[in-house]
Amino acid sequence: MSTPLGTSVSADAGRRQGDAWETVIGLEIHAQLATRSKIFSGAATAYGAPPNTQACLVDLGYPGVLPVLNAEAVRMAVRFGLAIGAQIARQSVFARKNYFYPDLPKGYQISQYELPIVAGGTLEIVLEDGSRKRIGVTRAHLEEDAGKSLHEGLAGLTGIDLNRAGTPLLEIVSEPQMRSAREAVAYMKKVHTLVRYLEICDGNMQEGSFRCDANVSVRPAGSEKLGTRTEIKNVNSFRYVEKAIQYEVARQIELIESGGKVIQETRLFDPDRGETRSMRSKEEANDYRYFPDPDLLPLELEAAYIEAVRAELPELPDAKAARFSAQYGLSDYDAGVLTASRELADYYEAVTRTVPGQSKLAANWVMGELAAVLHKDGLEIGAGKLPAERLAGLLARIADGTISGKIAKEVFEVMWASGASADEVIASKGLQQITDTGAIERAIEEVMAHHPAQLAEFRAGKDKLFGFFVGQVMKATQGKANPAQLNALLKKKLPG
């Protein structure tokens, strides 16, 4: 039931290992906030610039410089918090996380530690059986990203690119409430959908704008006590998250069942080999020596500010899906698929507005034909290849009987390839449906004359041959005969 746009949940990796073990997963998602400038400086955040061209003195950690908080990053974090029904802290505190690394210019990362800006929200995911599950979001906090260490093409050297240093991140930390890799992916997709709805993150996973760390442990089924967890760092695709967790769960169960013990450590997922590898153990872990950053005052938010941000929230995915079900008579599943992104939902609504009363037809076409070609060509709905009005034009011709659904697929293919409108394609290819009763009757009579044996059999009681005659007439009219009319006329004529 999975479609290119679907987010359904199926087989449970944890349970596949046998019912003896329960998997416990918590995710830390890093969403890069779509601000134009960095979180503590005025440098641009655009991706892909030549190395070190978008790092100002503040990003470089020059002696004497000071951070100034980007108000837009704060607004985005508050939007997220409100969207998940969380508490927005009236006072939150930036802290320094101290460690040495060449791509960390100041020797510390400014983050939030004890008092994050967002705490205690929830998100709902839909499981494979259609049931819903609430996942708690423990906290979401603002922090700056580090730079990048580059190794490719630099034999024996490490290059440092600080363009990314200081890019605002919202770290979204879930409760350990997911019980399978599929649940984790469903949750991650849900957050992905939400941040894009809120226009706070572009969600581009290839560019690292949306990535996650997965905390994974297993415990005997029924046990209350959490097992020792490992943390899989920096996974940047839904598929890798699923694979990494499945691998890790299997590894932990195997380890315990063979008498070993899971050790708390940080692991990396190697997508080429499909396995996780140890990066550093707890003993080797840094003591980050967090303390409140004395360069930044506590962030104070007034109730009026929070309410103003709330008033600007767009319709959120769950609310939109519920409205789609009610307003357009769609199934929960279809409504869920169509609201997976704001662009898709807007597109669907634009189509239905143009061909009123055809909401189900529109849903089928958007989720079916359109989704398939988008997927095939690797395009996004927002790319504008087929404007909603164009697709609506095609659906209007189906609705008014000008063409059949079957012909419509042919027309659609031409429209997709050429950019022409439905009417242009129908006219130029002469695909207009035959609705002239006389013409259809003449075609039927010809077919009856050419197939006397089949006609005799039908009249002798072989009803199944009705379909044969439909097919023959369609063939004779190049599929253009109006199917409903054809049916009615055949029923009248065949019995003799």
Added chain:
Amino acid sequence: MTMDRRTVTQMAADLRARKVSSVELVRACLPRIEASQSSLNAFVTVTAEQALAQAQAADRELAAGRGGPLAGVPIGHKDLFCTAGVRTTCGSRMLENFVAPYDATVVARLQAAGAVMLGKLNMDEFAMGSSNETSYFGPVRNPWNTDLVPGGSSGGCAAAVAARLLPAATATDTGGSIRQPAAFCGVTGIKPTYGRVSRYGMIAFASSLDQGGVIAQTAEDCARVLRSMAGFDPRDSTSVDNPVPDYLAGLDAPLAGVRIGLLKEFFDTGLEADYERRVREALAVFERLGARLCELSLPNIPRSVPAYYVVAPAECSSNLARYDGVRFGHRCRNPRDLTDLYKRSRSEGFGAEVKRRIMTGTYVLSAGYYDAYYLKAQRVRRLITADFERAFAEVDLLMGPTTPTPAFALGAKSADPITMYLNDIYTISANLAGLPAMSVPCGFAGGLPVGLQIIGPHFAEQRLLHAAHRFQLETDWHTRVPERCA
């Protein structure tokens, strides 16, 4: 090479009246600075050419009847204020060749006011020290007796003003680094309220305590220079967005009725007897001027030094992490690997006192020690602040000695950090509470200058300057200069 005893106020007036040109002032200063270096070592960098160019520009402005309030007045900057194109060393080998690509806000504002920069003044390494002995560029010596320290960390600033090499200098104060050297050198210094002066471009030691200020001959000069450098800076989130009053206004108003509190804790057994006599004589002057004196006790004050030596090193350990040899500053030769690069660059670049504080700070922030040290120190800090708030409900100003003793000999305390740290026992509490504080010359003990400390409530700079100015109208301690410099 005669000494120019003029104050900033007098120079500014003479410049505006065209009695003297800025170029003449600069030309007179430069050879005296040059000649003083071997004995005082007050400067790390002298910017002669740039100063003359600035002076010429200032003279043109003045000739045209324009120019800012400090047009043409020569000053110096403590060598931790970043100056575009002129190296900023912080008194450290780590930044021996560091040239900032930008001006600190303080530097830019004073330049906009017309001040002419003569050079960068020597200081304890990264402002960590009370004697100026930790500078990589050698100790500064006290103009009153070159066997003695000038105090620290703004030792170069205080020595230069005391020797009348220049009329005023910017400085910074994290635990007493303006007031203690001002007291040791017999000059006037003000550390404003935390947040009053922008820290942007002021290389950080301990961010929550560092505050820029002025060392000059008189309170009036401090007011004049501070007026041009103070104020909100959008690039410093901890700078305070409220208007800067005209610190020069009302300086001559009578002092009658001002309530002055004497902190019992500042007149304890550590205070040298002669020093105490000078301070009490100064307090008697205020009484004659109509002020009312009373004794107060702030029970948490004795906890200042231990609290400070947790908070300041903690912040310093983090602030100085950026000196890793990767992007700027000292880099060791031929590092074997990353760890070697870090270890050797930092080992070679930092001196002993800086290392001691980085290690102390790293320790107090470590897992398992954070609560016992850092959090506890922050609690003490709040208690001290509350103590002061209670005091300022009863009095307008607090007064006492700036230091327990006058200047001490070079090397006398450098072997024992605790003795050295105790020299800041009276100054540190104002930093912990973020209060404005001054040191004003109030006589001599054993031939060495003695400092009167004045502390006020937040943003009461005007009140401090007023009291100090009235005191200086009644006394001439601030006009005394070391004989050997004259």
